[in-house]
Amino acid sequence: MTFDSLLINSTDWQQQAYKSLIQEDYYKAVSFYEQAIAVEPERKSHYWYLGLVLLLQGQMEEAQATWLMAMIDGEPEQVDEWNEELIQVLQAEAQRRSARADYFTALAIREQIRCAQPAALDNLLHLIQLAIQLETFTGDELHTLEVIELLRTEQSLSVDAKWLLQVLEDVIDSAPLHPSTQEFAEVCLVHVQHLPNALGVLLLAAIKIAATLQQGKVAVRLAELCLRINSSHTELLRHLSSLYQNIGDYDQGIEMARRCYALSKTLADEVFANHLVLRGLMHAGGRWEEASLVLQKQQSLLATLLEEQPTDLSQTTVVRLFGSSYFFPYFRDRPQENRKIYNQVAQLCQTNIENYAKEHIERYYQRSKVSSNVGKSTKSLKIGYISQCMRRHSVGWLARWLFQHHDRDRFQIHGYFVAANAYQIGSNQREDSLHEWYINQVDKANLLGIDTLEIAEKIYQDEIDILVDLDSLTLNITCEVMALKPASVQVSWLGWDASGVPTIDYYIADPYVLPDAAKQYYSEKIWRLPKTYIAVDGFEVGVPTLRRDDLDIPCDAVIYLSSQGGYKRHPETARWQMRILKAVPNSYFLIKGSADQKSMKSFFEQIAEEEGVDFSRLRFLPDVATEAVHRANLGIADVVLDTYPYNGATTTMETLWMGIPLVTRVGEQFAARNSYTMMMNAGITEGIAWTDEDYVEWGRRLGKDEVLRQKIASKLKASRQTAPLWNAKQFTREMEKAYEQMWQKYVEGGG
Structure with missing residues (x-):
């Protein structure tokens, strides 16, 4: 019921009363409605409006007394009818206030409605939306207003399902990490899952939470609800695969990717789904044989796609294809082969982009x-x-x-x-x-x-x-x-x-x-650039949290360390590292980096056994809270062993900054030469290996020769004042000179 319908056949001063209410001239409106009651004491609507005006003036008790006075002599059936009329008046004004963005007043009115009808779901949802608009919503309201309980017990939804989905979206946006939000999503799903956009709302919300708040576990729980809507939705499976992998649940991530692959309808979709399988295996670490087979499959899929040369790929498909050859350099140091694939995939993407x-x-x-x-x-x-x-x-x-x-x-x-x-x-x-x-x-x-x-x-x-x-x-x-x-x-x-x-x-x-x-x-x-493609003035270093006694390592032992993600753990490099350990008595190997710990331990245990190394000499370290603490903890190592065919980069620079000897194997591809250029630009050649045998020999020599280690540490400390790697200002001037030369070539037409 609207205000206009309530005023049909009213006298002129009654119309003026409503006009005064609209204009927020409450003193005049009260006067008019009091006159209306004096003339027509039996007409209950006058009381409803008078109480509303008093409420708008902040006189809550007076408003409630006015409404009560109008109902006090009614029979139960009449009181119920009058209550319904009052609620309609209040709802109409609350809606009008919301439309004018007067959310504070609308909230006050709806709180009065709640007093009369505490279980009215429609009104409770409005209260939640108003709290969100006023930025006072915390998430606790979902339980204090008993909205979750009502939705859980309602067999037939008393509000519009589309609106409920909108409220759910608003709640997730406003309080994504509150525990009640997940509960609210679950009870809403029962009522909205038939809507065509329900899956999209929940999935997008999950992606938002993972990308912005980096709360992957919360995102996964929300995305999992989408499986109840459609467990064969390929886009859902793609995102769930990534979300699972990002929180370290690699088995689930790989399973989702394989389900996505089985449901893929195009070759391009198969390429991306297989890439997700490979991504999960690589990040888990230690599943090298399985990953190698998937890589071969990826190369075959890409070869077929490149042979077909489709020109009608969608934008989403093209964007995904760019990274489809990402993992090749982790397996092999063959830049000519790898770069041929990169260039061909990029050209295929370019052709399609130029079309759309x-x-x-x-x-x-x-x-x-x-x-x-x-x-x-x-x-x-x-x-x-x-x-x-x-x-x-x-x-x-x-x-x-x-x-x-x-x-x-x-x-x-x-x-x-x-x-x-x-x-x-x-x-x-x-x-x-x-x-x-x-x-x-x-x-x-x-x-x-x-x-x-x-x-x-x-x-x-x-x-x-x-x-x-x-x-x-x-x-x-x-x-x-x-x-x-x-x-x-x-x-x-x-x-x-x-x-x-x-x-x-x-x-x-x-x-x-x-x-x-x-x-x-x-x-x-x-x-x-003339010297180095990267330079820094240094790194922040915190307080170390690692001690030898905590790791049950003797004070006179030699400690080797490798700090890389599981996807860089090539089995051949791991074998070299075990041979170094075997050649240096009283030595231990610390292994740190994101990966599935069970998988990593199994990987190294097998290689250690095959190389005749006692597995008890290996220690697996957890992540630490900050980068500064990570750098401080590097100081426990006597020698750092780099990975190959994909070297460290930031980890190498951090190692050199901390003055720790490093062993690296130099290859042909960019990924296999990062540590090489950084060591050269720090003034260090000790530890640079050009063959597999050199890598093992440098590791053995550095482990046994404490004097050599001290000499390298001294050179690295001195290099902070002289080496190109630690002169970011000079590096910046060289980059700027390069930019100017590039621009000059461009304006001269030879760019």
Whole structure:
């Protein structure tokens, strides 16, 4: 019932009373309604409105007394009818107030409705939405208002299911981590699971929670509810696979990926599903034989796809394809073969992008031609950095020095923080001091979502001269952005090996990290800086939490350490490490890194047994709270043993900064030469192995020769003042010189 219908046949002053209420002239409205009661004392609606006006004036007790006075002489049936009329009046005003965004008043009115009808689900849900609007919602209200209990006991839903789903979405957005939110989602699911968008609402919410709050277990529990709606939904299975893997439940993650593969209807979908299987096996660590078979299958699937050369792939499919060849360098040091696959996959993606984003690409290209003709070689260059890793991440810790030392008179620095706002959830977004530092460090910070066309358009509108990708294949979103070519010159640096995207002009390297032959199999032009492709001024170091006595290791023992994720644990390298341990009596091996601990222990136990090493000499270390503590704990090691064919990078720099000898095996691919270039740029050659046998020999020699270890530690300590690896300011000047030379080549038409 509306206010207008209640005023039919009313006198003029009754209409004026309502008008006064609308205009919030409550003193006049009270006067009018009191006159109405005096003239028509039997007409109950006058009391309802008079009490409403008193309530709006903040006179709650007077309002309740007015309503009670109107009902006091009624029979039970009449009182029920009058109560219903009063509720309709209050609901109408509450709705009007909500429509005007006067949520505080609407909340007060609905609290009165709750007093009269404490179990009215419709009103209780409105109270929750109003609390969310007023930003006072905590999640406790779901139980204090007994909403969960009502939904659990209701056989037939008394409210619109679509609206209930909207309330659920609002609740998850407002209080995603509150325990009651999960309960609320479960009881709502019974009533909304038939709706076509129910699965999408819950799945997107789970993705948001995982991406922004990094609360993977909460996200998984929410996503698991979607299985009750459709357990054969391939998109759900894809995301569940990643979510499970990200929280370390690799078996479930692999199972979801295999189910997704079995349900895939296209070759491209099979490629991505098989990639998810491989991802789970690799991150679990220790399941190398199984992973090798899946890798062979991936290579076969990709070969068939590349032979077919489809040109009608969807945007989602293309984005997923970029990372489909990601794991090859973890298995083999054959860059020519690996890069051929990268380049071909990237070209296939590029072809499809040029079909579905033709208008964007043509517009960007036309502006690029105009820019080169203008010749802006003397202007302040706009440098854009795009990444999801400008935060507490390996890339974030290393790249910050370049940002800190940039010459702001010659360069304008723009940061494109991908996925930084796509999943923001109220004020609950996880704090990250390094992320905040980056935002404050750039001249212009752009907190972007995952819409690649939107990201590219932002870069284009900012008229970025040189766009630098810090992610490469580690984030397929940035691959697509780079393929759209929104900037005049595009560069790949730091995050991983080059992606092979045809629109990327340069790949930053140095004299060591790539061999001379690399130019033959890279699609990008290799731009070699004179000394090093990365430098830092140092690392923060905390208080160590590791002690030998806690690990039951004698004081005079030699400690080897390897700190890498399970996906870098190649069995051949593990064999070399066991041979080193066998050759050095009274030595122990500490193993640290994200992986399935049961799987990792089984992996090393088998290899130790085969190499004749007592498994009791191995120690498996848990993760620690902060990066600073991790670095401090490196000090327990006498020698660090690197991985191959995929070396450490940040871990290598941290090891060298802490003055600890390192053994690394140098290969041909970028991933197998990171530690090599870092050691050379720290002034250290001891520990650089060019063959498998050299690796074992260096490990044995460093373990037995304490004097040599001390000599290396002294050289590393002294290198902090002299070595290129620890001179981020000089490195920044070299990067800036490279940018200027790239731009000059561009404006001269030879970019």
